[in-house]
Amino acid sequence: xxxxxxxxxxxxxxxxxxxxxxxxxxxxxxxxxxxxxxxxxxxxxxxxxxxxxxxxxxxxxxxxxxxxxxxxxxxxxxxxxxxxxxxxxxxxxxxxxxxxxxxxxxxxxxxxxxxxxxxxxxxxxxxxxxxxxxxxxxxxxxxxxxxxxxxxxxxxxxxxxxxxxxxxxxxxxxxxxxxxxxxxxxxxxxxxxxxxxxxxxxxxxxxxxxxxxxxxxxxxxxxxxxxxxxxxxxxxxxxxxxxxxxxxxxxxxxxxxxxxxxxxxxxxxxxxxxxxxxxxxxxxxxxxxxxxxxxxxxxxxxxxxxxxxxxxxxxxxxxxxxxxxxxxxxxxxxxxxxxxxxxxxxxxxxxxxxxxxxxxxxxxxxxxxxxxxxxxxxxxxxxxxxxxxxxxx
Numbered sequence: 001x002x003x004x005x006x007x008x009x010x011x012x013x014x015x016x017x018x019x020x021x022x023x024x025x026x027x028x029x030x031x032x033x034x035x036x037x038x039x040x041x042x043x044x045x046x047x048x049x050x051x052x053x054x055x056x057x058x059x060x061x062x063x064x065x066x067x068x069x070x071x072x073x074x075x076x077x078x079x080x081x082x083x084x085x086x087x088x089x090x091x092x093x094x095x096x097x098x099x100x101x102x103x104x105x106x107x108x109x110x111x112x113x114x115x116x117x118x119x120x121x122x123x124x125x126x127x128x129x130x131x132x133x134x135x136x137x138x139x140x141x142x143x144x145x146x147x148x149x150x151x152x153x154x155x156x157x158x159x160x161x162x163x164x165x166x167x168x169x170x171x172x173x174x175x176x177x178x179x180x181x182x183x184x185x186x187x188x189x190x191x192x193x194x195x196x197x198x199x200x201x202x203x204x205x206x207x208x209x210x211x212x213x214x215x216x217x218x219x220x221x222x223x224x225x226x227x228x229x230x231x232x233x234x235x236x237x238x239x240x241x242x243x244x245x246x247x248x249x250x251x252x253x254x255x256x257x258x259x260x261x262x263x264x265x266x267x268x269x270x271x272x273x274x275x276x277x278x279x280x281x282x283x284x285x286x287x288x289x290x291x292x293x294x295x296x297x298x299x300x301x302x303x304x305x306x307x308x309x310x311x312x313x314x315x316x317x318x319x320x321x322x323x324x325x326x327x328x329x330x331x332x333x334x335x336x337x338x339x340x341x342x343x344x345x346x347x348x349x350x351x352x353x354x355x356x357x358x359x360x361x362x363x364x365x366x367x368x369x370x371x372x373x374x375x376x377x378x379x380x381x382x383x384x385x386x387x388x389x390x391x392x393x
Contacts, residue, residue, distance in 0.1 A: 007044065007045060008044050008293075008294065008297045008373060008374075009373050009374060009375065010044075011043075011373055011375075011376070012043050012044065012045060019041075021039035021351075022036055025351055028351065029345045030345065031345065033349060034349050034350055034351040035349065035379075036351040037350055037351060037352055037368050037369045037370075037380060038352055038353040038367070038369060039369065040174065040237065040242075040323075040324075040325060040369060041237075041240060041242050041371075042240040042324065042371035042372075043373060043376070044240055044294070044373075045240075046239060046241055047239060047282070047283070047286070047287035047291075048290070049282045049283075049285075049286035050239065050241060050279055050282040050283055050287060053278050053279070053281070053286075054275060054278060054279060057274065057275070057278050063274065066273060066274035066277060067271065068094075068271050068272070068277050069277070070090065071281055072095060072248075072277055072280060072281060073090040073091070075280060075284040075285050076093045076248055077089065077090050077093065078284065078285075079284040080217075083288075084206075084215060084217065086217055086220060088250055088252065092250045092251060092252055092257065093248055093250045094248060094257075094260070094261075094271070095247070095271035095272045095277065095280075096247050096249055096264075096271060097245040097247070097269065097271070097272050097276075098245065098247055099204050099232045099234065099236075099247050100130060101247075101269060102232050102247065102249045103126075103127075103130055103168070103200055103202065103232060104134065105263045105267065105269065106230050106263075107131065107134050107136060107166060107200070108134065108263050109259040109260055109262070109263045110165065110198045110259070111136055111165040111166050111198075113134070114136070114137065115136050115164070116137045116138075116160065116163045116165060116166075117131045117139065117165065117166045117168060118139045118157070118160050118161065118164045118166070118167045118168065119131070119138070119139075119140060119141075119170075120140070120141050120142075120143050120152065120169075120170070120173065121140040121141070121143065121360070121361040121362065122175055122176065122327070122355060122359050122361045122362035123140075123168075123173075123174070123175075124170065124202075124358070125357050125358060127168050127202075128140075131168075136166075137163075139160040139163070139164055140360075140361070141153055141156045141157050141160060142156070142359075142361040143173075143178075143361065148318075149176070149177075149178060149321070150173070150176040150178055152184060152187075152188070154187060154191065157188070157191060158191050158194075161192065161194070161195040164197055165197060165198060166198050166199075167188070167198070167199050167200070168202070169199055169200065169201040169218065170201075171185075171201055171202070171203050171215070171216075171218065172206065172209070172215070172322030172323050173322075173323075174205060175323075175327045175353075175362075175365075175367045177318070177321055177322055177323050177325060177326070177327065178321055178322070179210075179213045179215060181216065182216045182220075182221055185216055185221045186221040189218060189224055190222070192225070193224040198229070199218060199225060199228060199230070200229070200232070201217075201218050201229060201230070201232065202232045203215075203231055203233045204232065204234060204236065204247075205237050205322055206233055206322075207235065207291060208237060208238050208298070208323050208324060209295075209321070209322045210298070210299050210302070210319075210320065210321055210322060211295070211299055212321075213321040213322060215322070217231060218231070219231060219252055226252050226253070227252065227253045228253065228256075229252075229256075230250075230251045230260065231249060231251070232247065232248075232249045233247070233248055233250075235280055235283035235287075238283075238291055238294075239283040239287055239291065240371075241276075241283065244275050244279045245273055245275075246276035246277075246279045246280045247272070247276075297374075298324045298370065301324070301370040301371070301372070302319055302324065302370050304381070305326055305368070305377060305381060306318070306326060308381045308385070309326075309328060309381070309384070312384070312388050313332065314330065314333055315328050315329060315332060316328075316331075316332070324369060324370050324371035325367055325369055325370070326368050327355075327365055327367055328352075328368055329364065329365055330355075330364055330366055331364040337354060337356045337363055337364065340364070341354050341366075343391070344366060344384075344387075347390065347391065348380075348383045348384045348386075349383055350368075350380055350384070352368050354366065355367065
């Protein structure tokens with residue numbers, strides 16, 4: 001009997017679908033002749049429930065203004081209770097067109113121009129951009145590379161907390177793949193309380209937790225964090241619907257909710273659109289089994305990629321605890337960042353994210369997206385291996 005092919009093995013052929021990772025290849029890499037493994041979305045079709053829900057809604061053929069309904073917040077509340085055992089009242093949720101829209105609004109709500117804002121580096125580049133474009137002072141704390149993965153330098157953190165108003169947290173952390181532990185989050189909260197620093201936590205990848213690890217919301221580790229934080233999330237990463245403006249946020253503090261609502265109103269920020277609202281509900285209400293089948297597939301991909309890269313002798317990679325992104329230490333090449341990029345583009349024919357764009361702590365690194373069909377990942381690893389062997393002569 002023919003073996004049934006997993007939907008994650010199916011090639012999606014996104015070249016003509018307005019996909020960012022394909023459409024700007026020539027601009028970023030100087031050629032279209034690269035397999036793009038940089039943008040953090042997956043090369044997989046959305047769950048059947050999401051596709052069916054959106055098809056039904058599109059077939060209605062009327063696409064006027066829409067508002068998030070009670071079912072949207074109920075879906076989010078039910079998801080956090082079922083998936084993470086966290087009880088959050090429906091009234092504490094809001095929809096947003098994007099994670100970074102919410103982060104930008106929160107920086108405006110909880111700081112003034114000239115105030116310090118902290119983030120751990122390497123970090124998703126817009127974290128740094130959203131601080132500087134709003135005329136805040138960016139403070140970075142470099143994560144330390146240990147034998148067990150990247151860890152927080154709490155001494156360096158406290159030094160900058162003394163002169164800051166906000167901490168931008170990423171949990172799980174993009175790009176190093178750490179899922180912060182309750183101990184680490186509690187220590188962060190304790191230091192933030194000591195220096196009266198507000199916490200904005202981007203938990204966009206919180207549904208992408210690998211076997212053996214557990215996501216912890218910072219809101220659960222202390223009363224201070226519960227009352228002085230904002231959490232940004234959504235099914236975009238976990239269910240591969242990032243193009244649908246399907247994001248949300250929550251806070252457990254009424255005064256935080258009020259300040260955020262005022263900024264959204266003053267900026268005339270819409271909550272999103274009907275496609276995103278329907279996708280969120282279909283993801284959280286009907287697609288958990290799809291996610292449960294996705295996670296071991298991603299885990300297998302990252303096991304394979306990390307093991308193969310580490311065996312090549314030129315790279316050092318910690319297997320991620322969360323996300324589908326691997327952070328590759330390429331310093332064994334003893335090359336400049338541009339030459340490392342040139343190696344991947346022109347020798348391996350792959351388009352990866354340059355580490356230096358994630359802050360100075362990212363120099364000498366490349367970020368690689370492993371959320372691709374396993375056959376494509378095997379091909380990519382083979383291309384890297386052949387390129388390394390050719391380089392070594």
